[in-house]
Amino acid sequence: MSKVKIDINHIAKLANLPLSAEEEKTYDKQLTAILEYVKHVESVDTKDVEPTFNVTPNKNITRKDTASKSLTQDEALNNVSNKKNGFVVTGGVFENE
Amino acid sequence: MSDLTQLTLTETISGLEKKDFSTEELNGAYLTRIKKLNPKLNSYLFVNEESNKIPAAIKDIISVKGMPLTCGSKILEGYIPPYNATVIKKLMANSVSVLGKTNLDEFAMGSSGENSAYEKARNPWDVSKVPGGSSSGSAVAVAADLCAFALGTDTGGSIRQPASLCGVVGLKPSYGRVSRYGAQSMASSLDQIGPITKTVADARLVLNWIEGADGKDNNAVPNPKSQIPNPKSIKGTKIGVPIEYFAKGLDQDVEEVINTALNKLKDLGAETVEVSLPHTQYSVATYYLLMASEVSSNLARYDGIRFGKDRSKFGPEAKRRIILGTFALSAGYFEDYFIKAAKVRTLIKQDFEKAFQKCDVIAGPVSPTVAWNLGEKISDPLTMYLSDIYTLSASLAGIPGLSVPCGFSAGLPVGLQLLGEYMDEETILSVGEIYQSATDWHKQKPGLN
Numbered sequence: 001m002s003k004v005k006i007d008i009n010h011i012a013k014l015a016n017l018p019l020s021a022e023e024e025k026t027y028d029k030q031l032t033a034i035l036e037y038v039k040h041v042e043s044v045d046t047k048d049v050e051p052t053f054n055v056t057p058n059k060n061i062t063r064k065d066t067a068s069k070s071l072t073q074d075e076a077l078n079n080v081s082n083k084k085n086g087f088v089v090t091g092g093v094f095e096n097e
Numbered sequence: 098m099s100d101l102t103q104l105t106l107t108e109t110i111s112g113l114e115k116k117d118f119s120t121e122e123l124n125g126a127y128l129t130r131i132k133k134l135n136p137k138l139n140s141y142l143f144v145n146e147e148s149n150k151i152p153a154a155i156k157d158i159i160s161v162k163g164m165p166l167t168c169g170s171k172i173l174e175g176y177i178p179p180y181n182a183t184v185i186k187k188l189m190a191n192s193v194s195v196l197g198k199t200n201l202d203e204f205a206m207g208s209s210g211e212n213s214a215y216e217k218a219r220n221p222w223d224v225s226k227v228p229g230g231s232s233s234g235s236a237v238a239v240a241a242d243l244c245a246f247a248l249g250t251d252t253g254g255s256i257r258q259p260a261s262l263c264g265v266v267g268l269k270p271s272y273g274r275v276s277r278y279g280a281q282s283m284a285s286s287l288d289q290i291g292p293i294t295k296t297v298a299d300a301r302l303v304l305n306w307i308e309g310a311d312g313k314d315n316n317a318v319p320n321p322k323s324q325i326p327n328p329k330s331i332k333g334t335k336i337g338v339p340i341e342y343f344a345k346g347l348d349q350d351v352e353e354v355i356n357t358a359l360n361k362l363k364d365l366g367a368e369t370v371e372v373s374l375p376h377t378q379y380s381v382a383t384y385y386l387l388m389a390s391e392v393s394s395n396l397a398r399y400d401g402i403r404f405g406k407d408r409s410k411f412g413p414e415a416k417r418r419i420i421l422g423t424f425a426l427s428a429g430y431f432e433d434y435f436i437k438a439a440k441v442r443t444l445i446k447q448d449f450e451k452a453f454q455k456c457d458v459i460a461g462p463v464s465p466t467v468a469w470n471l472g473e474k475i476s477d478p479l480t481m482y483l484s485d486i487y488t489l490s491a492s493l494a495g496i497p498g499l500s501v502p503c504g505f506s507a508g509l510p511v512g513l514q515l516l517g518e519y520m521d522e523e524t525i526l527s528v529g530e531i532y533q534s535a536t537d538w539h540k541q542k543p544g545l546n
Contacts, residue, residue: 006424015393015423016400017416018409026413027420033479034421038434040382044441051439052446054286054316055495055519056273061315075179079404090402 004039006031101126102242103542106299109151109245123245124148127196131243134545137224139216140237142167144197152196153188154244156235158205159290160279161185161195168281169201169213169231172399172410182279183314184248184290184307191306196244199234203412204396205250205283207231208258208484211475212414219471220263221543222509226468229259235293236263241545246303247293252283253384254463254488256291257500261463261512264502264541266529267293268300270308271520272495278313284391287384287492296539297501297529304522331531332366334524337456341377342487348466350506355462358503358513362460362528365535372452372459376445377490381482383445384489386425386438393422417478446494449516458528459516462487463500467509491516499525502538510541 008028012019019027073086082089101123104112112118128146135141142157143165155161158168160178162185167173185195202212210218210233218233220226221241228237232249236259239247249256251269260267268291275290282288292303310319338359343352359369396419401407411419425434452459465486474481491498496519503513513532517525533539 004430006420008420011420011423011427014427015419016397016408017411017419018407019416023413023416027417030417030478031421031424034385034417034482035424037479038382038386038438041379041386041437041441042433044376044379044437044444046437046440046444049440049443051436052442053439055446055493056316056318058273058316058318063312063315071179078179079176081401081406088403 004035006035102130104245105295106151106246106302107296113151120149120151124152124196127152127244131197134241134243137219138221138237138241139200139218140234140241140243141197142200142215142234145195148194148196150192150194152245153193154197154199154235154238154247155185155195156201156232156247156249157198158201158250158281159184159248161198164195164198166198167215168205169203169215170410170412170415171214172405172408174406176404178279180279183276183311185279187307199232199238199247201233202231203415204281204392205231205252205255206392206414206418208254208481209469209474210234210259211471212412214412217471220468220509221545222264223468225470226509227262227471229262229464229468231255232259232293236260236265236267239263239265239293239295240543242542246295246299248290248307249293250280250283250288250290251492252287253388253492254485256293257463257488257498257512257514258485260293260500261514262468262510264510264538264543265293265295266297266300266502266539267291267500268304268522268526269492269498270304270522271497273316273318274304274308274497274520274522276309276311276314276317278311282395284388285395286391287388297499297526297533300499301526301530330366331362331528334367334458334528335456336362336367336369336528337372337452337459338369339372339374339377339452339459339461341374342461346465346486347462348506351462351464351466351511354504354506354511355513358532359460361536362532365531367528370456372455374448374452374490376441376448377486379441380445380490380493381486383438383441384485384493385421385482386434387442387493389418389422390425390435391422392418393426414478442493445490448490449494449496453518457524461514463512463514467506467511487514495519497522497525499529501529501532502541503532503536504538
């Protein structure tokens, strides 16, 4: 893990996060320091230790597959900035759309 | 009737039952006080003048139908939730109304309140100091008597730390005790909703109202209703004092206040035993890797399509954590960072399990210092992260934590942290309640005019 550096430009692209050149510079500096610190975990012996993702004993909790009352279409679309005929308008997924 | 705002929640309910005053008088008194003090303290982002029952301040990351929800971010400016969070439904069923939505660090990310995209909340004990975070406005509202009680959320200390810095009671329930349906997710394996109140007895009551499974948060497990015992004694209760929480980095004056509080508990019949939580030193690194990873995933939903504005509207701390988290989850680094941190989390959890074999409750400071100056740490994120050292481990382990006012240093409040075993809020609440019956730190009020 030593000498790892975050490629801010690449990561911002993965995260769909628009950053200005100045922001990139600031985060680069701050995250280098933060990464240096979190690398601390490297020194812990975790041989034969299972990871914890959930502290509860819960496993495969499911709900009954039944229909119930939910928001109306109007309510669900209330906060959409761009809508048409009761649908959400979005940008195209493929190029030139 | 000008002192209605000073009543605790329990006293407020009793006064209403005895018809000493009406809900109109009660809400009127709070609204008048908010009008006077909010411009100075920036506790509320939204005030509901229609509030007509027991008035509660709700952290503005919890959805209340028809009231703006900002999460302290510009990305949600103008968003109006079409439904109530489960905790809001439960409060309403107990004669509570929402008096307003309180300020916070953007998406609950911060330890000072300063990451709010709006006017920053200020500490009522000294307005040049931070109130703590991320439930900054909720702690301020309780400390300044701007509500009967408040709700906050705690992912790594966001209820306990502002409660400590503002001199009020804050309870982070065990992970899974309270449904988070309708609260915006920050780090889903850590987030909990809990009360910020004027007394421990009030916190017990609010927990009793809001806890339980709802079928909408699958980690909220069915739980027997809290027993409401009448704690009379802590004689023989074993209080574990972790050596790592009194090591280098703890302010000397804060340490003295905490030791005095521990001695008080001994006077009241408790025994103290030394315990060790050897992985404490890794908690900040572990937490920031896991939390940031979960944040980067949860905040992906803000795409400006179904609600909210575009992703350029995130503030600096949100962006920093999205980048760190995306990195920790990215190809080539996932095993070394995310999985490694999840394994260290197991060791941190085991530290507590071992410690609780020797004691009933663990006690120590909430924060290594009292409230610091506004602006002091904001440009140095790592220093800010390190101020969470005593609250993060309990969050990673999923156990409950209570902050109880226990004195002052340089005129600023200090909080005693009581940690309990998983799903055992009762013991820490009882210790806190008995402590408050023998002390009057919680009755001290900031000089606000």
